[in-house]
Amino acid sequence: MPDQVSEVHPCGGSVNQVLPKWVCRVLLAGMFVVIPTAVNAASLVIETGAGLTRFYAQQGDTVEVAVSVDAEGEILTGVELFLSYDRRLFEAVDRSPEPGIQPAVGASLLGDILADSLLTPSDSLGLVHYAEASLTGGVVSGLLLELQLVVLGDWTGSSAITAFQDSSRHRLSVYTVSGSEGLTFQFKNTEPLLYANLPPVIMPPDTILIQEDSSALVDLREFASDSESPADLLTWEVVSADANISVKLKGSL
Numbered sequence: 747m748p749d750q751v752s753e754v755h756p757c758g759g760s761v762n763q764v765l766p767k768w769v770c771r772v773l774l775a776g777m778f779v780v781i782p783t784a785v786n787a788a789s790l791v792i793e794t795g796a797g798l799t800r801f802y803a804q805q806g807d808t809v810e811v812a813v814s815v816d817a818e819g820e821i822l823t824g825v826e827l828f829l830s831y832d833r834r835l836f837e838a839v840d841r842s843p844e845p846g847i848q849p850a851v852g853a854s855l856l857g858d859i860l861a862d863s864l865l866t867p868s869d870s871l872g873l874v875h876y877a878e879a880s881l882t883g884g885v886v887s888g889l890l891l892e893l894q895l896v897v898l899g900d901w902t903g904s905s906a907i908t909a910f911q912d913s914s915r916h917r918l919s920v921y922t923v924s925g926s927e928g929l930t931f932q933f934k935n936t937e938p939l940l941y942a943n944l945p946p947v948i949m950p951p952d953t954i955l956i957q958e959d960s961s962a963l964v965d966l967r968e969f970a971s972d973s974e975s976p977a978d979l980l981t982w983e984v985v986s987a988d989a990n991i992s993v994k995l996k997g998s999l
């Protein structure tokens with residue numbers, strides 16, 4: 747068996763002890779059989795609290811992350827999510843006074859919260875483990891959970907916050923449906939939430955008037971903007987010039 751012992755068990759946590767054990771057994775039995783797609787696959791959406799699928803935030807900022815589920819006509823009886831993020835960039839906020847870290851605030855979309863914990867398999871990987879189940883099931887649509895991530899450092903490039911899948915360790919983001927006990931299904935087309943730098947923009951005026959037989963000095967920094975950096979800190983480079991163009995670079999480039 748993989749390292750199940752070291753994990754927080756969906757039915758063994760302190761979040762909910764009142765659910766009948768057979769419900770836990772059904773949910774856990776389902777963890778070992780995965781069918782990639784159902785007839786009408788449910789969907790999972792990961793976005794910021796403001797509804798963005800791509801964002802940039804600076805060191806020390808707190809980012810709200812919201813995860814929603816749409817059953818797409820299926821009768822869902824269970825949802826299990828491992829939401830991954832880069833621990834070098836983010837720290838999940840503990841949202842409950844209970845012992846340990848409970849990063850998710852569940853919306854009780856299905857009713858009973860079975861798991862809300864943080865796994866840290868490596869220095870770079872954080873997993874928010876969250877699970878809900880319902881005895882009767884429901885064709886649900888709406889917020890599953892929300893959590894907060896604090897930005898630990900500056901970053902260039904992009905990093906994904908996404909639904910994690912690792913079958914070898916039984917860490918699968920899946921759901922169960924009524925009438926298919928023992929089976930779990932993967933959500934369709936789950937797009938990651940991207941943390942990324944926004945590209946700089948140069949917006950020169952429509953017309954630059956040059957007097958006859960004279961030259962003009964155009965400072966492009968006046969027309970450059972970037973969400974994260976002042977124009978003076980952007981890196982400028984002349985990539986082409988021909989005999990009719992003269993380019994002079996001045997200032998702090």
Ligand SMILES: [Ca+2]
Pocket residue numbers: 840841842843844845846847848
């Ligand atoms: Ca806590």
